[in-house]
Amino acid sequence: xxxxxxxxxxxxxxxxxxxxxxxxxxxxxxxxxxxxxxxxxxxxxxxxxxxxxxxxxxxxxxxxxxxxxxxxxxxxxxxxxxxxxxxxxxxxxxxxxxxxxxxxxxxxxxxxxx
Amino acid sequence: xxxxxxxxxxxxxxxxxxxxxxxxxxxxxxxxxxxxxxxxxxxxxxxxxxxxxxxxxxxxxxxxxxxxxxxxxxxxxxxxxxxxxxxxxxxxxxxxxxxxxxxxxxxxxxxxxxxxxxxxxxxxxxxxxxxxxxxxxxxxxxxxxxxxxxxxxxxxxxxxxxxxxxxxxxxxxxxxxxxxxxxxxxxxxxxxxxxxxxxxxxxxxxxxxxxxxxxxxxxxxxxxxxxxxxxxxxxxxxxxxx
Numbered sequence: 001x002x003x004x005x006x007x008x009x010x011x012x013x014x015x016x017x018x019x020x021x022x023x024x025x026x027x028x029x030x031x032x033x034x035x036x037x038x039x040x041x042x043x044x045x046x047x048x049x050x051x052x053x054x055x056x057x058x059x060x061x062x063x064x065x066x067x068x069x070x071x072x073x074x075x076x077x078x079x080x081x082x083x084x085x086x087x088x089x090x091x092x093x094x095x096x097x098x099x100x101x102x103x104x105x106x107x108x109x110x111x112x113x114x
Numbered sequence: 115x116x117x118x119x120x121x122x123x124x125x126x127x128x129x130x131x132x133x134x135x136x137x138x139x140x141x142x143x144x145x146x147x148x149x150x151x152x153x154x155x156x157x158x159x160x161x162x163x164x165x166x167x168x169x170x171x172x173x174x175x176x177x178x179x180x181x182x183x184x185x186x187x188x189x190x191x192x193x194x195x196x197x198x199x200x201x202x203x204x205x206x207x208x209x210x211x212x213x214x215x216x217x218x219x220x221x222x223x224x225x226x227x228x229x230x231x232x233x234x235x236x237x238x239x240x241x242x243x244x245x246x247x248x249x250x251x252x253x254x255x256x257x258x259x260x261x262x263x264x265x266x267x268x269x270x271x272x273x274x275x276x277x278x279x280x281x282x283x284x285x286x287x288x289x290x291x292x293x294x295x296x297x298x299x300x301x302x303x304x305x306x307x308x309x310x311x312x313x314x315x316x317x318x319x320x321x322x323x324x325x326x327x328x329x330x331x332x333x334x335x336x337x338x339x340x341x342x343x344x345x346x347x348x349x350x351x352x353x354x355x356x
Contacts, residue, residue, distance in 0.1 A: 013169075044332075045340050048290060056286030061278045082278070089279035093286070 046101050053093040061086015118303035122227055122296070144225045151212035151225075159208075180208065184342070191346035195353050202242075203349075206235070207342040214295060214334035218327075226337075227295040229288060236288035239345050247352030258355055287344055294337045298330040 065082020069075045127146060130138035162170075162177025170178055184204045188196040196203075210226060217224025225231050247255045259276040260269060305323045309316040 045336050048294065049286075049340065049344075052286050052290040052293065053282075056282040056289060057279060059289075060282035060285050064278065064281065085274050085278045086282070088275045089282055092275060092279050093282065 046097065050094050050097050053097055054090050057088075057090025057093050058083065058086040061089055116303075116307075118300045118307070121223070121299060121303060124228075143223045144228065144231070147213065147216060147223045147225050148209075151209060151216050154216065155208045155212045180204075187343060187346055191343060192350045192353065196346065196349060199349060203342060203345060206239070206345060207338060210235075210291070210341050211335065211338035214338050215331070217295065217299070218331055218334055224295050224299060226291055227299060229292045232288040232292040233284065235341075236284040239287065239348065240284040243345075243348045243352045246349070247355075250353065251355060255352070255355070258351065283348060287341065291337050291341050294333055298326075298333055302326060302330060 061082045061084070062079060063082075065079040065086075068078040068082065072078065124142050124144055126140040126142055128141040130140045132139055158173065159177045159180070162174045165171065165174055167174060181204070184207055185200065188200055188203060192199070213226045214224065216222055217226065247258070259273050259280065261272065261276070264272060302323065305319050305326060308319040309323065312319065
């Protein structure tokens, strides 16, 4: 019995919540669902990602080159190769971040339109 | 004026407990704040989970918010295959978040402003994700280093570049968190120094300081979010290749 009461109470609550939400959406003309909440801070995050990605690739490449140089005794050639590879990798990473971001914002704008 | 970097100094708060390889290990202020973040996080989550009320109270709503936030993040970025790793990702997020936010308390210590801490966390994620990928896909995992559909003669250039790009992940992951936290706290300290030095005109930097503090709070939460979402993205790469 208690179980039943609980179920009807929760159903009732669901129905009332839905009613309130619909009334709110009709009244204000906008969805109560948080679709673009924090959009600005997300952009800030993408900017920071790109900035660090540019450095990290170069550092990783140069470090690997330097260590390989110490190991093989080929100073400074592998450092140069590693630096160039690191630059390429950094550009690739930045490109990927930007590409993913564009895909995401395109998908978001399509959701908004429909 | 105190040096703006003084706040990052590690201090031993106890006598050395034991030593590893000649290094005396003691309880430091960094360790205390790590423990505080674990205690605060588990306290909050346990208080939220203990009641299990149908209509959540404040604390329960807060912990449910955390849970749903990470659950959605994993579902969106990794898919259903990522459900297994929810506990790890969730702990990572909560630990970083509490570390960043507790560091915003005056006289507090931000352990995420040390590259040793963030690089260690990034390395665990990096190695873990690589091992997961290797166990799941075997040698096929290495196809991650050669983009699908690229002409074969480009392999000598592309494979080293992809390899370096992959190895740069823990660096970018750790440097981002560490640099953001360090820079923010140095900025706060320098501006606070101006407030004292300018006397009555210190009101101007004080106003800026209030705004910067709010910004730092945003950055603290945002960096925890970015750290976690990147772990999800890396996990997705390892689970599904591309």
